Amino acid sequence: xxxxxxxxxxxxxxxxxxxxxxxxxxxxxxxxxxxxxxxxxxxxxxxxxxxxxxxxxxxxxxxxxxxxxxxxxxxxxxxxxxxxxxxxxxxxxxxxxxxxxxxxxxxxxxxxxxxxxxxxxxxxxxxxxxxxxxxxxxxxxxxxxxxxxxxxxxxxxxxxxxxxxxxxxxxxxxxxxxxxxxxxxxxxxxxxxxxxxxxxxxxxxxxxxxxxxxxxxxxxxxxxxxxxxxxxxxxxxxxxxxxxxxxxxxxxxxxxxxxxxxxxxxxxxxxxxxxxxxxxxxxxxxxxxxxxxxxxxxxxxxxxxxxxxxxxxxx
Amino acid sequence: xxxxxxxxxxxxxxxxxxxxxxxxxxxxxxxxxxxxxxxxxxxxxxxxxxxxxxxxxxxxxxxxxxxxxxxxxxxxxxxxxxxxxxxxxxxxxxxxxxxxxxxxxxxxxxxxxxxxxxxxxxxxxxxxxxxxxxxxxxxxxxxxxxxxxxxxxxxxxxxxxxxxxxxxxxxxxxxxxxxxxxxxxxxxxxxxxxxxxxxxxxxxxxxxxxxxxxxxxxxxxxxxxxxxxxxxxxxxxxxxxxxxxxxxxxxxxxxxxxxxxxxxxxxxxxxxxxxxxxxxxxxxxxxxxxxxxxxxxxxxxxxxxxxxxxxxxxxxxxxxxxxxxxxxxxxxxxxxxxxxxxxxxxxxxxxxxxxxxxxxxxxxxxxxxxxxxxxxxxxxxxxxxxxxxxxxxxxxxxxxxxxxxxxxxxxxxxxxxxxxxxxxxxxxxxxxxxxxxxxxxxxxxxxxxxxxxxxxxxxxxxxxxxxxxxxxxxxxxxxxxxxxxxxxxxxxxxxxxxxxxxxxxxxxxx
Numbered sequence: 028x029x030x031x032x033x034x035x036x037x038x039x040x041x042x043x044x045x046x047x048x049x050x051x052x053x054x055x056x057x058x059x060x061x062x063x064x065x066x067x068x069x070x071x072x073x074x075x076x077x078x079x080x081x082x083x084x085x086x087x088x089x090x091x092x093x094x095x096x097x098x099x100x101x102x103x104x105x106x107x108x109x110x111x112x113x114x115x116x117x118x119x120x121x122x123x124x125x126x127x128x129x130x131x132x133x134x135x136x137x138x139x140x141x142x143x144x145x146x147x148x149x150x151x152x153x154x155x156x157x158x159x160x161x162x163x164x165x166x167x168x169x170x171x172x173x174x175x176x177x178x179x180x181x182x183x184x185x186x187x188x189x190x191x192x193x194x195x196x197x198x199x200x201x202x203x204x205x206x207x208x209x210x211x212x213x214x215x216x217x218x219x220x221x222x223x224x225x226x227x228x229x230x231x232x233x234x235x236x237x238x239x240x241x242x243x244x245x246x247x248x249x250x251x252x253x254x255x256x257x258x259x260x261x262x263x264x265x266x267x268x269x270x271x272x273x274x275x276x277x278x279x280x281x282x283x284x285x286x287x288x289x290x291x292x293x294x295x296x297x298x299x300x301x302x303x304x305x306x307x308x309x310x311x312x313x314x315x316x317x318x319x320x321x322x323x324x325x326x327x328x329x330x331x332x333x334x335x336x337x338x339x340x341x342x
Numbered sequence: 343x344x345x346x347x348x349x350x351x352x353x354x355x356x357x358x359x360x361x362x363x364x365x366x367x368x369x370x371x372x373x374x375x376x377x378x379x380x381x382x383x384x385x386x387x388x389x390x391x392x393x394x395x396x397x398x399x400x401x402x403x404x405x406x407x408x409x410x411x412x413x414x415x416x417x418x419x420x421x422x423x424x425x426x427x428x429x430x431x432x433x434x435x436x437x438x439x440x441x442x443x444x445x446x447x448x449x450x451x452x453x454x455x456x457x458x459x460x461x462x463x464x465x466x467x468x469x470x471x472x473x474x475x476x477x478x479x480x481x482x483x484x485x486x487x488x489x490x491x492x493x494x495x496x497x498x499x500x501x502x503x504x505x506x507x508x509x510x511x512x513x514x515x516x517x518x519x520x521x522x523x524x525x526x527x528x529x530x531x532x533x534x535x536x537x538x539x540x541x542x543x544x545x546x547x548x549x550x551x552x553x554x555x556x557x558x559x560x561x562x563x564x565x566x567x568x569x570x571x572x573x574x575x576x577x578x579x580x581x582x583x584x585x586x587x588x589x590x591x592x593x594x595x596x597x598x599x600x601x602x603x604x605x606x607x608x609x610x611x612x613x614x615x616x617x618x619x620x621x622x623x624x625x626x627x628x629x630x631x632x633x634x635x636x637x638x639x640x641x642x643x644x645x646x647x648x649x650x651x652x653x654x655x656x657x658x659x660x661x662x663x664x665x666x667x668x669x670x671x672x673x674x675x676x677x678x679x680x681x682x683x684x685x686x687x688x689x690x691x692x693x694x695x696x697x698x699x700x701x702x703x704x705x706x707x708x709x710x711x712x713x714x715x716x717x718x719x720x721x722x723x724x725x726x727x728x729x730x731x732x733x734x735x736x737x738x739x740x741x742x743x744x745x746x747x748x749x750x751x752x753x754x755x756x757x758x759x760x761x762x763x764x765x766x767x768x769x770x771x772x773x774x775x776x777x778x779x780x781x782x783x784x785x786x787x788x789x790x791x792x793x794x795x796x797x798x799x800x801x802x803x804x805x806x807x808x809x810x811x812x813x814x815x816x817x818x819x820x821x822x823x824x825x826x827x828x829x830x831x832x833x834x835x836x837x838x839x840x841x842x843x844x845x846x847x848x849x850x851x852x
Binding site for chain 2: 206207208209210211214215218219221222223224225226227228229286287
């Protein structure tokens with residue numbers, strides 16, 4: 028929680044800066060709703076990534092899994108009369124790939140970086156194969172509301188369904204991590220795997236769980252992405268999404284070695300990334316410079332956080 | 343005994359205080375170390391020894407107002423490099439060597455000699471060999487550090503200190519991980535360095551070592567300087583009183599029936615082995631309410647035997663009967679399920695989750711059992727167990743919410759011990775239960791062992807400290823080279839004495 032709050036000022040400063048640099052167009056209900064929409068998918072992927080990184084692992088395959096799941100969603104949405112099947116199909120696709128990652132890591136004792144680097148490539152290939160390397164369209168997508176509808180909460184204030192999904196994922200993740208036995212076991216496995224085993228924790232179960240969650244949330248990301256675009260493309264969809272998800276987790280103060288971190292931090296991290304993209308566009312910074320600025324802000328924000336933590340630490 | 347002919351001490355620290363936010367860790371502490379002398383620094387965990395040494399090494403800055411004199415001249419040590427320049431070297435418990443590099447590379451780390459812009463390896467080797475010769479080290483400059491024993495690595499650290507001509511050498515609990523033979527060798531070396539005129543500061547919990555080595559003993563308690571005893575004034579009673587601030591009339595309390603070995607058999611282990619790698623077939627039986635000791639040199643297979651019984655390592659053969667029932671233990675969770683728990687000797691590496699709270703560390707074995715439907719944490723039970731454990735074990739921490747990594751060694755051990763007490767074991771194996779623990783916590787751990795035996799729990803205590811084994815256990819098995827070499831105590835056995843245990847451990851007894 029402390030680390031999460033550490034990044035909150037950065038988020039506010041960025042938002043205010045963009046507001047004034049961009050002719051006071053940033054902090055409007057309409058634009059904030061766009062930011063929320065842009066942050067939603069990355070937040071969902073980041074939540075899964077938080078589970079994985081808390082155990083000291085990494086999941087590089089979420090972008091590819093998202094693409095494959097979106098393909099599933101689209102293909103099944105075309106089944107006449109059963110279009111809604113696209114949602115469970117995408118979730119199961121993601122879960123399936125997550126289970127494969129988790130099994131290789133938990134039972135095969137292979138390093139998570141290697142396993143998910145492999146599936147990053149292999150699943151990307153499968154995603155292309157699923158649509159014969161072409162874009163699949165469905166103009167009458169039965170679950171299009173997920174990507175495009177919004178819920179009115181006050182006159183002129185709407186929350187996109189995408190953002191609602193992201194918030195629900197964050198809250199459920201928080202509950203699992205902080206209020207269930209499983210959550211404590213996840214922190215324990217990440218903090219000291221050897222001690223976890225000697226304490227009678229079935230470490231393989233925890234690993235299988237976190238990679239499955241990450242896979243399934245990538246599947247959910249696939250649904251969200253497909254619903255927004257009415258289409259899916261195995262080659263382009265979700266490219267380098269894993270890097271944004273990892274950046275969100277790290278910006279949120281979660282330790283790369285595992286055992287320390289919070290889901291709220293990830294939410295703030297994902298929002299910082301979305302604010303940067305949106306704000307830089309608003310201010311008129313070119314696409315090329317957006318990359319450079321985003322990268323530098325990520326490094327700078329984390330460096331700032333380190334300095335702050337070191338100065339407050341006793342020993 | 344070296345005569346103190348040198349009127350100006352090598353090192354003098356006066357009026358040293360250190361305040362952390364909210365805590366005064368050191369209050370007006372003084373310390374004097376002379377060349378050619380071993381000064382032992384004693385005190386319970388949390389007494390301020392480490393803080394004082396960190397100030398000496400430049401890792402911490404003392405509060406304003408203190409003085410630090412080296413050879414009579416006031417100096418300020420602002421960082422570890424300055425400390426090195428003033429000839430101060432500290433060898434910590436956790437050794438700081440690069441395991442992938444050779445001895446010579448480690449000794450020259452950061453000060454590599456160069457010739458024509460390249461590392462001058464021949465010069466490194468020669469310089470290193472000179473120091474190794476002086477120490478009588480059994481390895482060469484080209485040996486890779488990672489493959490060495492802890493004792494040898496320690497020697498590399500000492501070599502590194504001597505190589506930069508350190509005049510003040512601090513050894514922080516250097517024997518914790520050493521066998522008795524290695525300890526003897528270290529002591530010989532300490533005496534040699536004393537003879538060479540180096541000022542040695544020796545931090546230890548072990549009374550016997552201090553007796554053997556120290557010319558003077560300074561004691562800290564709760565961040566304050568208590569006093570210094572010369573060799574002539576040294577006695578166990580005086581030291582304990584200074585360290586704890588009270589008499590320890592009954593250090594080893596034994597109120598349970600020491601003849602528990604005549605009760606019914608609780609645990610029976612038959613022919614357990616890992617295929618002969620570390621443990622050759624071992625059999626033992628443990629009775630209800632008995633405290634069974636396992637003694638033996640470090641490396642004799644004591645820990646390995648315990649880990650086999652607990653299911654932490656795979657066994658190739660062996661049967662375990664608990665409470666008259668044959669049980670299958672393939673993994674720690676199986677052992678815990680039948681009520682057999684194991685407290686590791688490696689508290690930080692294999693026991694605690696240092697970033698998690700004390701309460702969670704205490705509850706870790708039972709949160710699954712306590713959980714509400716759907717695996718939801720029972721926070722009432724969590725709080726209750728944590729509070730109770732804090733009270734019964736007298737854990738000194740602000741609250742169960744603080745991370746366990748911030749506690750002193752003794753309190754960490756109490757937290758780890760209570761994790762296993764919470765599961766309500768039938769059999770509890772304690773591996774070096776008082777390692778790195780201060781005297782106050784020690785006597786409390788002994789009290790708990792006694793308490794467990796009274797509640798008919800079978801306790802196995804593995805320890806390198808013979809007085810502990812003798813004071814706490816009813817019956818003792820002695821291991822040597824992966825086998826149980828003999829048994830003392832119990833019905834009809836030889837009495838539990840240091841001599842009888844040593845005889846089996848060293849293989850002298852038939």
